[in-house]
Amino acid sequence: MSLRHTIDYFTAETGIMPGLAVACGDRRHAAADMGGVINRQGTPLTEKSLFDLASLTKLFTGLLVIRLKEEGTLDLSRRVTDYAPEFTHLQGVTVDQVLGFEVSLATPERLDQQACASNALRVLHQIVPGDNGDNRAYSDMHAMVLSRVLAGASGMTWEALLQQKILHPLGMEETFTVAPENRHKDLVQTGGEHRIISGRYILRPDAPPGVPHDPKAALMYPECFGHAGVFSTLPDMIRLCQGLLAGKVISPEGLRFMSCNRTGRKTTSGAWTQFLGSQCYVKHPDQYFSEIPVYESSAAIGLSGFTGHHLSVDVETGVFALMLGNRVLDRLTTVTLLPGQSLADLGLRPDGTGQVCWPDGSKVFSSVDYVHHKDAHFHRQVAQTLGLSP
Template sequence: MRGLTEGERPWAAGAVVVAGRGPVIAVEEAAGWAVRYAAYDEKKDAGVELPPAARVPMTVHTPFDLASLTKLFTAVAAMQQLERGTLGIDARVAAYLPEFRAAAQHGITVRQLLTHTSGLRPELPLYDCPSDAARLALLHAEPPTSEPGTYRYSDLNMLLLQYVLERITGRSLDVLVRDGITRPLGMTATGFGPCPGAAATEDQRRPWAKADRGMLRGVVHDENAWALGGVAGHAGLFATARDLAVFCRTLLAGGSYGPARILGPDFVELMLAPPGLGFAIDQPWFMGALACRGAVGHTGFTGTSLVLDPATDTFLVLLANTVHPRRRPADSGPRAAAGTRLARAVRGT
């Protein structure tokens, strides 16, 4: 893994990997830097390196901005409400949020939000809105831009799901995640930011980014989640790889970890079965050889990913700050390679 974090243009400034099978963690390793750069020099197209004494080494205890891995926690929170009978999988969003006029008009359902088949566009420029009221107005009026029922990955799905969950429970998403998932599982290093000790992300500036915020560390990278105060259904969580290993092991064990149960086995099975509720199924572009026989997982824009392989009771967590010092075109080659190495080790192929 060190080869991925070394050189003038490494895949990531730093990375942490945790992999295991059943209750056993087989690999836990860190490499590179949690903070390597002070800024990004656009003229040289290179990071401005900090003096060695000022850099922060990556450790297995370093928290990361999870970016879209947050969606998995929102999905589990939704599954908990399904299990309790307070949410219907095929209920229309309008039944809970009638003020979301465009979603109501097109009959968007909870299932479509969880499977990214609502037809909503990938995102909206909420970060450019002058107020919370303006952001909500934009969401209320946003119609699908493709036919509902066809797959189109969108952050807006999990944003709407967040509002549904908050409406039916009377609690904010951060409280739902804390009380329903992280606290029972003992995931003490997981929560919505700020998180001062986290790995640095981007020197966020236009034109490559959508806001001018400077070098980010410990505050959410996603511009829309930032505009929404750091708590959003699609982004905003911070966690360590070890905490995510607990999350993975819980789902592989049917929703239980030690004495804690966050979800019943039938609802975990529903969540992980094709086409996946919140999860992507069998995606070779980031799972490598793990992408077969029902492997599920997700990635995050900042460089995060996790994969569960129920067939072999195996999980892989790979967290990296690939956007430090600035975002580049996505490269999931190292993620896929890690998945292939783990699959070969477990399956003997």
């Protein structure tokens, strides 16, 4: 099977996504394929299509931290407040602890429920640390704090650092935090997101063109806070992956540092905590929970994006895997079941695929649990394409 199987499975066969682009390769060569549409008008997905990268944005933040560390501009052992004094409750927290999700970070109020960006920024500055314990360690807050640390250390905005340290050197000319108006026609639309939360049927309103899907990033737009909000094309993201493998952004040692497990362990109950590195996921002992595919090593770093993405780069094997999808447009993305309820009660298959009947009578395709389809229908094809063991 080839990468075309991945496209066909996620689009035509299951309806999980209306459009998808995938790629894999090494520092010099890449195989890629794409198919489907980017909007309700049926515009075909092309190499010019701009994906909302969602949490893949965090990879840029992590890379910028390591880049400034390697340049001697940023000391990871120093306190957050040495670079960003506005975070008054983080006086005892180091940059490294935030980078590796080693502390929990929480705001007194939800950022995405604030009336405006200035209110959200005020609440962000009130963020407090805590102990992860056995709880979920990953959050958007860490990247948001790091974006201010980067600005304090460099005297530049996050966007300017991104352009100077990553985009320009790699020739990524079609990657934006604010998409030019003449490129709005190329945006992969993320409107019409459906959710079923404990019996409540929720349809999120469409955002204006170019505004990120992530609620916090949308509220802060056009400023980017490093957790979400970057838009890019498949060719540009291939340039990023190959540039990382070629050592053009940070050193191979820097990538290995990012891949060190900071949070993962087995709890007393026998459950696993998340395996996280420096603003990324790292290899998990249980493949079911691993964002890093089986054909990549413990030196790999990876991230996913809510809108339907995967990116992993392995400095040891020298390969990358890239999936840019759209599981949001007119799709059911999230289900929280009532006690005793099953997916079958909603008309879905056990794997989350199928269609649900919305209260207005319309049929809505489901992308629920799409992440667990990636191993069999993306990573297996990547492994075969690269000649690696799946």
